[in-house]
Amino acid sequence: MRKFSDKIATLVFWGTALSLGALLAGVLAFVVNRGWAALSWEFISEPPRDGMTAGGIWTPLVGTLELIAVSMVATVPVGVGTGLYFSEYATDSFFTHVLRQSIRALAGVPSVVFGLFGLSLFVIFLGFGSSMLSASLTLACLSLPLMVTASEQAFRAVPQDYRDASYALGATKWQTIRKVVLPSAASTIITGVILSIGRVAGETAPIIFTGAAFYTPGVAQSLFDEVMALPYHVYVLATAGTNIEATRPLQYGAILVLVGLVLGISSVGVWMRTRLTRGQ
Amino acid sequence: MLHTRKRGTTSPHFGGWGDRVAARTALSVSTVCILIMGFILYFLVKESLPVLKATTLSELLFGMDWYPQETPPALGMFPLIMSSLAVTFLSSAIGLPVSLAIAVFTAEIAPRRLRNLVKPLLELLGFIPSIVFGFLGMVVVAPWLQDRFSLLTGLNMANASALLGMMMVPIVGSLADEALCAVPRELRDASYALGATRWETIRRVVLPSALPGILSASLLGVMRATGETMVMLMAAGGAAVIPRSLFDPVRPLTSTIAAEMGETPVGSEHYHALFFAGLILLLITLAINLLSAKIEAKGFKLKGGNL
Structure with missing residues (x-):
């Protein structure tokens, strides 16, 4: 009887895992199958035409890359700096405690609340308007906790011996950080950046009212332009487009590119991290 | 570790001008994180308080009618709050058991290679x-549900909850797997030595000792579900x-x-x-977050804090 229930349990767990795997493979195959038909060089390289019922996804694709770039410029220095503070400077003080709690709280804030925050601070209060800058900064706030955690772990993974050796040679703390700690932690930090990009690239809710455009005729030229973004473009085509049914192939194509982009970036990150941790 | 933090003890250059600038910079940069969290709270409170001039708190929280475009607007959020709670509950009922099963599978059952x-x-x-999930819910799951159960619309609570449940699996599964893996090898060995089967060991030994970690992982999943937007927007139907x-x-x-918000x-x-509404969401997620932190801290203490 006991052996029997053990067998049943094993079967149930294998069954759950396998059916989840099958479901996922099915979903992925479905998206690839439907999206593949729409995919072509023109689809990638041409802007949407004819009221977004034809053409490609060039404008939203570039917009998403622009959003990623600007948000990373904002979040990486702050994230790495805070990680450095936690690992090298923090003492068991009230400030450190508040900082930890803030970052933990920040990680749990719903993405749509980040959108509201971005709207009230960047768009209205600071007067950036609905723009690439506002949207990027909102995304930067959203990815900040990821960046902090990743870089703190990176700095902590540097063996203490390295620091001691550097001090023994007469280096100051800052020289040690700059010449020893940062270089040793760099590849892990880059992995963290890549994973943050994977997280940010597909976010839709935070940018809806901070800078994502329904349609722009061309690629956004300045930080203060509204910008089309791939995930929002999919949402617009699927819910508010001029002809929702007729543009299904475009929607599947855009979804496939988005999934490909996000999974491509994140798998590089996951792969790099696996290699780095194996080396230790 | 400690001696590196005391200035001037390890190097004659320690605590020079450059060092102080660097330390100050790291400190002020990290203050940004606190500022952002503070600003989020401040702006949400500041922008939501004026609504109390138009209506009362109990009308907002327990009012049954949400017709914000009319004059005067009816701003009763009870249906919205109940919708959020119902979807969170249903998606957790779907997602958490699957996540836990996956975690047990990867941590205890799957061969190392797999x-x-x-x-x-x-x-x-x-x-x-x-x-992506929202889109699939809209164009794939909804028509299927509609045909299969001959419904008026396939965009409904079941659809959104099933998708949200799926989305919980990677987060909760990975975290719960970590909690299971942190259970010391010796506990399992002791159980096997007493003649227990693998399932008995999992159920009576591994799961109970990983319980704080599993609970905290589940709460983080629940928190994600409460705050999820795009799936709700595209697949939940939208009737208040x-x-x-x-x-x-x-x-x-x-x-x-x-x-x-756009209109x-x-x-x-x-x-x-x-x-x-955003403030309510923020407070709910903060509360769940705090609870999960408390449970984590407790689990940490139970294990004697050796991690």
Whole structure:
């Protein structure tokens, strides 16, 4: 009887895992199958035409890359700096405690609340308007906790011996950080950046009212332009487009590119991290 | 570790001008994180308080009618709050058991090779943008549900909850797997030595000792579900009524904000009411977050704090 229930349990767990795997493979195959038909060089390289019922996804694709770039410029220095503070400077003080709690709280804030925050601070209060800058900064706030955690772990993974050796040679703390700690932690930090990009690239809710455009005729030229973004473009085509049914192939194509982009970036990150941790 | 933190003890150059600038910079940069969290709280409170001039707190929280575009607007959020709670509950009922089963599978049952393959895949699954799930819910799941159960609309609570449940699996599964793996080898060996089967060991030994970690992982998953927007926006249907069946369309707080914020003039009562909805969401997620931190801390103490 006991052996029997053990067998049943094993079967149930294998069954759950396998059916989840099958479901996922099915979903992925479905998206690839439907999206593949729409995919072509023109689809990638041409802007949407004819009221977004034809053409490609060039404008939203570039917009998403622009959003990623600007948000990373904002979040990486702050994230790495805070990680450095936690690992090298923090003492068991009230400030450190508040900082930890803030970052933990920040990680749990719903993405749509980040959108509201971005709207009230960047768009209205600071007067950036609905723009690439506002949207990027909102995304930067959203990815900040990821960046902090990743870089703190990176700095902590540097063996203490390295620091001691550097001090023994007469280096100051800052020289040690700059010449020893940062270089040793760099590849892990880059992995963290890549994973943050994977997280940010597909976010839709935070940018809806901070800078994502329904349609722009061309690629956004300045930080203060509204910008089309791939995930929002999919949402617009699927819910508010001029002809929702007729543009299904475009929607599947855009979804496939988005999934490909996000999974491509994140798998590089996951792969790099696996290699780095194996080396230790 | 300690001696590196005392200035001047390890190097004659220690605590020079450059060092102080660097330390100050790191300190001020990290203050930004606190500022952002503070600003989020401040701006949400500041932008949502004016709504209390137009209506009362109890009307907001327990009012049954949400007709924000009328004059005067009816700003009762009870159906929205109930929708959020119902979807969160249903998606947790679907997602948490699956997540836990996957975690037990990867941590206890899968052969090492398979585990090394499944864990990164599970993590990658967590990166799939929510818009993708929302889109699939809209164009695939909804028509299927509609045909299969001959419903008025396939965009409903069951649809959104099933998708949200799926989205929980990578987050909760990965975290619960870590909690299970942190259970010391010796406990399992002792159980096997007493003649227990693998299932008995999992159920009586491994799961109970990983319980704090599993609970905290589950709470983080629940928190994600409460705050999820795009799936709710695209697949939940959007009717501002209290759901009476699994197949009723619902309009949770998140999708209400996302759908309506674009159409309302800045500074209107509706605008402030949407910020109030955001504040409710923020407070719910903060509470769940705190609870999960408490449980984690407790689990840490139970293990004697040796991690």
